[in-house]
Amino acid sequence: MKFEGINLLDVPLVCGLLSDIELEVTSQHDATSLLEGLKAGAWSVEQVTIAFCKRAAVAQQLVNCLTEIFFDEAIERARQLDRQRLACVNTELLPPLFGLPVSLKDTFAVKGHDTSTGLACYVNEPAGEHSAIAAMLLDLGAILYCKTNVPQSVMTGDSDNHVFGRTLNPRNVSFTAGGSTGGEGALLALRGSILGIGTDISGSIRVPCVCNGTYGMRPSVGLVPHGGTRELTVPGTDGVRSTVGPLATTLRDCALFLRTVMQAGTWRYDSNVVSLPWKNVKRKERLRIGLVEDDGVYTPVPPVRRGLKKAGDLLRMSEQVEIVPLTLPNVQDHYEDLLSYFTLSGSEHYLEQFSRTSEPLVPSLAAIGLLSKPASTLESFFALNVRRAEATRTYLRLFLENQLDAILMPAAPHTALPWDTWTSATYTGLWSYLDYPAVVIPVDVVAASDLMDDPGRAKYGPNDTELYQLYTGPERYEGLPIAVQIIGYRHQDEELIATAEMLDSIINGEP
């Protein structure tokens, strides 16, 4: 490929299309500090909105990360908010996300715009009403300005489809930006967005975080309203459910999103939520963290091992963390059951949607083989539920008996991969299967010293060996992000964030 290895991260800075203040607004803040500035009047909402629209437009031309683009609406709303601010006697009365630009994965319905999710059969069918999270973000004062790319089927690690094409990884355009929230990941990496909202059913938020070096969180199912999100499965499908969560440039922005949403009465927006209150938990003095080196299915490649070791060593050296080596039971079995949940209705429903416009499978969808699985029965579904209930009991015991505050492990056995080779998600899928919240934090990038090593090291069978050998050394991979995953207990998402903030500050320094 001619553009092999091209890194586009700096183009927005040098292209000359953004003013100094636009570069400052988009480069030097996270959502939390941007919000402070917006409320304090450091910039107008319009100014900030235009800055992100411009940078998103640049990002779009570089890596093809956007789907629906509605900058005009956003700027119009920004002006309204500026007028609201002028009329406001007390800035504390401004809505919590006042003027903050937020980008959304294409799966969320935004009134007046398509929710095609990159399927030709849904093109030119503008949504009649907002999805729950879009409505909620607007009520909270946010600015919606664009939606972002996904894979055909919203199920693969490559955000590639026949409507919008493929999103590239801005650090290396011959690598995937991840999926299914890959457009968000790439847009965030180029800082065309400060806060992106995705969904995750087996890693769809966390995989793009790994690929793009962003922070992100898979909340427990139901904590963030999911109503009005387009799903390509048979309506009413139950079992493992998709969850809505943030991608951001700092962990405190993930906390900002979750806290703001949870404090705002999610139950009013979606009849199916788990409306947990935000408790303002205090950070603990000391943490017990289970350290998992690999999941027993795939062996982490050298840079990922180095990144995890670096994180573990830093935590061990601190006074605040006790590390407990941990082995995860039965991940392979659980992952197979997860795939069975995903294919309860077989592939017919997917294929029917593709066939309406005769669109072929994109390569990544063909590669994962998910659509060759047969449909299931009610009996098999109940049997899956029995096995999952048993697994949740086992993992609860693991947490309790080891008195864990969280588990630290790789977010994937590898970094971003070349196009269409990300075919498995055991590291992230396990926690979707169990419905445990998980945070991804970047810890390093691939260095020149991260040499390829003996494939014999991959000891979990031929699939492991094959995946392991994708890492060919720093020549192709240097500079790609290395990420770890921090997993907490189900519904204790706030506690997980508090734990992850402490770990992140030890590993990456105070923000």
Add this chain to the structure above:
Amino acid sequence: MKFEGINLLDVPLVCGLLSDIELEVTSQHDATSLLEGLKAGAWSVEQVTIAFCKRAAVAQQLVNCLTEIFFDEAIERARQLDRQRLACVNTELLPPLFGLPVSLKDTFAVKGHDTSTGLACYVNEPAGEHSAIAAMLLDLGAILYCKTNVPQSVMTGDSDNHVFGRTLNPRNVSFTAGGSTGGEGALLALRGSILGIGTDISGSIRVPCVCNGTYGMRPSVGLVPHGGTRELTVPGTDGVRSTVGPLATTLRDCALFLRTVMQAGTWRYDSNVVSLPWKNVKRKERLRIGLVEDDGVYTPVPPVRRGLKKAGDLLRMSEQVEIVPLTLPNVQDHYEDLLSYFTLSGSEHYLEQFSRTSEPLVPSLAAIGLLSKPASTLESFFALNVRRAEATRTYLRLFLENQLDAILMPAAPHTALPWDTWTSATYTGLWSYLDYPAVVIPVDVVAASDLMDDPGRAKYGPNDTELYQLYTGPERYEGLPIAVQIIGYRHQDEELIATAEMLDSIINGEP
């Protein structure tokens, strides 16, 4: 029937088997005040335990409400707790339910005792470990001393089976004590228990409350640990799930139970809970209550109409409540879908359990006809889920658009009924289908003035007319309790309790 109409409520008082102090302990307190006395040392735990064991033994001989009886264990534990109390320097350090006797529905496993649920095939199979709620209650300091009777199949309104026989209604032995938590209801009515724990999947807590004039609550699914409860459905069955809740003699005792459990970290006991924190919400100054006169399926009989009118009038007269007349949409359809959820796997699994010992159906099980429904498919299950999701959206809108704090309606269209005639549960089942929490409070008893009226008043079809005509006037029904139901929004169980306490104090006076 020779014993037609016999009322046994006063027998424990006059039988001479309980001492004055035992009568005081069992008659003149609710769990909240008993607990205060226990912690303050007004009585020893042993004294209180023996009092309830004795009264439960009397109740058992009167109405056959118990299944497993383990008084010896209870008294032994009571002595241990008394020793613990002696060694305790600060009574505030005593566990929250210190020394409180709690009875459990037979479906909860208690180590060392059967969980037969009245099925012969499970007799003499003592549980190897406690169910989650039994373990939790013990950790909280409660005394477990007996389990209580249920219907064969745990699905009917008559607690009658071939292992333990039929539980009678202590107010009128030819009437049902309700089901499926009917043993608890009868035991509570006779004050052989001060706090009983049941399960409810379509009214199994609320129906016995109606029949026995007790308070009770169906919490939202998952708030109280359900792990280790015997279910007779196919393992892994999903859809509408059973929930664990209290039956008590006051509403504040229902609050006591829920608060204590929710504050104690339910997630440690069950990997499947929704571990909501208790928030100590403040009571509102004013409430908006939706008043539902009937559910559009069954017409309430005269005493139930009078009881609801009395409650509504008292609330209207108070300064604190605004009443909004309300009609519930599509209850019949939703109830049919609820029954479809219950019969996803058809009847084979039930019948197989009965056939192991060749036990025939009890009359109430034959009467409800549930076991003649065919098994379903995964497609039909998903279709049920779609309809239910739509219904939850509709009911959320109903709550929001009317700005309701709660709905007030009958808990059933009738009072307790003669044996084996309670064949429907639309009034309670709707809220199970939607997973809304509901509280039952008694408001009156059938009076001599509650005459039978024109069956033409039952305008919802032949089933309605038939059920309506079961009410033959005060001759048979006088003295039976009349109850109403107060329904709150899903997962806002604490808010519902606060609302119900305010309504209860207006309707029934301060406790």
